[in-house]
Amino acid sequence: MAIVEVTIAPLGTGSPSVSQYVAGCHKVLAQAKDLKYQLTPMSTIIEGNLERIMEVIRQMHETPFAAGAQRVSTSIKIDDRRDKELTMAGKIKAVTDKL
Template sequence: MSVVEVTIVPLGTGSPSVSQYVAGCHKILEQATDLNYQLTPMSTIIEGDLNRILEVIRQMHDTPFAAGAQRVSTTIRIDDRRDKELTMAGKIKAVTDKLDLVSG
């Protein structure tokens, strides 16, 4: 399982606001019921099979074009760990456990 961060930025939209484009991309994610995801203020984190995630990101990348964007810039960061299960919750727990050790 992989954890992937994706940021999709539509350009050439005529407006500095991009929330409608982000919402369009998230509709694609809502349909991908086999993936877990978390919207953050600056990006989206997706958890699941890497090939499936990349397939969905491709669909998300195309969405702003369909909504009128002239250009789309997509940034992807992949955390693909093979020695043990990798999850969003597990990554956060690993840090918070260490915070508890430091403060306790």
Template sequence: MAIVEVTIAPLGVGTSISQYVAACHKVLEQAKDLKYQLTPMATVIEGDLDRIMEVIRQMHEVPFEAGAQRVSTLIRIDDRRDKELTMAGKIKAVQEKL
């Protein structure tokens, strides 16, 4: 299981991109096999890495379909193989040390 942070931003469409983010999240909502969390600066997705990448590819196309001519997508992957990795587990590990 992997945890992936993704930011998808159309370029040259003005200062507010919230409508594009919302449209991308509609694609993510259809992926019932993935967990996700919207944050102020990115979206964090938990699940099978191949499946996450497939959904990110679909999300990357959303701004183009809405008329954007250029899209920047940033992806950061945390893929741990020695034990189960979850968003909640990562937060809990830090909170236990506070």
């Protein structure tokens, strides 16, 4: 299982606000019932099978184009640990246990 951080930013939209584009991307993500995700103020964190996550990110990347954006910048950060199960909650717990 992988944890992926993704930021999808439309460029040149004529407005500094991107919340409508983020909402459109999250509508795509919400349809992926096999993935867990968390919206943060700066990005979205997705947990699940890496191949499936990348498939959904590709769909999310296309969403701003469908909404009229002429350019989209997508940043992806992958944490893919294979020696033990990796979860969003587990990563947070590992730190909070040490506090």
